[in-house]
Amino acid sequence: MGTTIQILAAFLFTLGLLTVIVRRNSIILLMGIELMLNAANLSLVGFSQYLSQVNGQVQVFFVITIAAAESAIGLSILVNIYRNFSTINTDHTVTLKG
Amino acid sequence: MDNLATLNIMITIFAVMAGICGIVMLLAKQPLTSALGLLGVLLFTAGIYGLIGEHFIATIQLVVYAGAIMVLFIFSIMLFNLKSNEHDARRKMPLLIGSLAVAGGVFGLLVATILKYFETPLALASPGSFSRQTISDLGGNSLVLAHSLFTQHFISFEAISLALLIALVGAVVLAKRRFE
Numbered sequence: 001m002g003t004t005i006q007i008l009a010a011f012l013f014t015l016g017l018l019t020v021i022v023r024r025n026s027i028i029l030l031m032g033i034e035l036m037l038n039a040a041n042l043s044l045v046g047f048s049q050y051l052s053q054v055n056g057q058v059q060v061f062f063v064i065t066i067a068a069a070e071s072a073i074g075l076s077i078l079v080n081i082y083r084n085f086s087t088i089n090t091d092h093t094v095t096l097k098g
Numbered sequence: 099m100d101n102l103a104t105l106n107i108m109i110t111i112f113a114v115m116a117g118i119c120g121i122v123m124l125l126a127k128q129p130l131t132s133a134l135g136l137l138g139v140l141l142f143t144a145g146i147y148g149l150i151g152e153h154f155i156a157t158i159q160l161v162v163y164a165g166a167i168m169v170l171f172i173f174s175i176m177l178f179n180l181k182s183n184e185h186d187a188r189r190k191m192p193l194l195i196g197s198l199a200v201a202g203g204v205f206g207l208l209v210a211t212i213l214k215y216f217e218t219p220l221a222l223a224s225p226g227s228f229s230r231q232t233i234s235d236l237g238g239n240s241l242v243l244a245h246s247l248f249t250q251h252f253i254s255f256e257a258i259s260l261a262l263l264i265a266l267v268g269a270v271v272l273a274k275r276r277f278e
Contacts, residue, residue: 008113010208053226069265
């Protein structure tokens, strides 16, 4: 049971990492970050259950709060990027040369 | 014992479904399909939390993640009205292979570490004081968690609430601001 949860957390983290590396749509990039945070939460809850402690769950509570704040800020930054560039593709939202 | 076996099977099914939803999120062409894949991952993760007895975290996961954050994402996708994403996810071949190698390396290292060190005697020798039976005797998962949150972690709780307030103000300022 514990091993299943930890392996799922590792798999979801890898998928989130791959999403952030490969995809070019900024919204999907943010979703990859959320997926990685979710995987970390799953791992924390699994270990907290496994070691009969409650601290990991408190940590997960905080992480979920920060994830909500992060996605709100990230999406409002994306709104600004869309206003300036009329696209959110990371290939086109460049102003520096080189 | 039969109950535990059923629980293991349920957790495995939920884990497989969550993995499939994650792959859908990674490979989907449309952003909305990606969002629905992420929603599936969050829902199945909440199911796993509920199955292993973390009811409060499961509820928070459903309300905050699968509710608020996903609504925000889907609302943004519809706001941006993205039409052309034909360039998405088509990197050059060496880069794609390199990123796959990096991700595979991370996954392999994580799984190898988990399988090798998960059931160490050191971890099992001194378990914490909140076993499932103790939590049930003390009045349930939410009660124990709330007690820990408002006594031991009270300063952190207040700091997090301050961070949320700052994020709220920041989001409003960013959304209303006109850049040159």
